[in-house]
Amino acid sequence: MHLQFNQIVPYIPFILQGILVTLQFTILSTIIGFILGIVLSLIKISTIKPLKWLGVFYTSIFRGTPLILQIALIYYAIPQLTGYDIPALQAGVIAFALNSAAYVSETIRGGILAVDKGQREAALSLGVPYRQMMKDIILPQAIKNILPALANESIALLKDSALVSTIGVTDLLRRASIVGSKTFLYFEPLILVGLIYYGMVLILTFGARVLERRLRRSD
Template sequence: MEHIIKVLPYLLEGIKYTFLITIVGVALGFVIGAFAGLGRLSKSKIIYWLCTTYVEIIRGTPILVQILFIYFGLSDLLGINLDKVTASIIAIAINAGAYIAEIVRGGVQSIDKGQFEAGDSIGLTKRQTMWYIIWPQALKRMIPPLGNQFIISLKDTSLFSAIAVGEVLYQGKAYTAAAFTYFEPYLMVAVFYLAITIPASIILRRVERRLDV
């Protein structure tokens, strides 16, 4: 019980980085994913293959490899020295973006083609049809998988302890190294993640019911 109380300040410090990396990273990932997902629907072969290559490379490699490449590899190759938090945000953004791209692509493709024809019939351009008719409907259908991706990315932040980012797991490991005890600190690390992900899942289900998706 003693270590459960003593580890709390460590984990509370770490949770700030966990939220920062997740929220900023997934927000940037949504922007990347939206462009890549729409690019996967483009009739331009160049845009299609560029976006497809990005999605397949990122989805085909572990996020841990990606963060190590971004933090160490870019520094070695190009002399780009990123701080740990920035590198982690970039890794989450790039990784989440690839999965969000498929969510976006699937969401847009789920809309009946008649909606495109309807936009054309009232004189809207393809871009206007996408923005005013297709995108709002598709976005509604994307909410459940986007929520799941947020939770996945949040848990993925634990891997950034590999480059000593002070998130929840790293702080738990720091405490174990100082106190020479493992069960209670790692139990509390698990409790902290559950305390974040379970409410997020509940909120997501309520949003789904409210939007009837």
């Protein structure tokens, strides 16, 4: 086995530029998915049955079909159905945000239901509006309890972001493939990209642990 890492050194800056694309995609997808997940979780615990059924149906669709299929449908079907030539990065963010919302909503729903019912009953008995009760009392406690699960979802999203390379987004994996096609060396750029992903996951994991410790101290 003869490795030639020196041959890809000139391409390292090109590969590193993919970090910004990957982080941009991951951050946007995480934020949008989290917001949609909160809305979806509230729909699922709603007493309005049609809304509840809609939330359950949404979750079953996005959890029951492959993510790569969802990406392909949004990227290729939207131009066909609407005439809008959607950019690859935008299609990826939409697909990941919608998919992430389905998983996050289940996590948040579990966190909401885990909050002591007495607090909800006490707030309602004091005349606190439902919206304010959820925003100021229930959701903060639920988020604090499910923070490790949300961190795991963010890590999974960061790693799965490599799937957007299949629709032409020039993320880390796509750039490694481009370097491989130019140098006819695939192992070296792929190993480099793997180390970059691993480093970003370690940083995200460390940040989540620090945040979790601070939240525990605030109890």
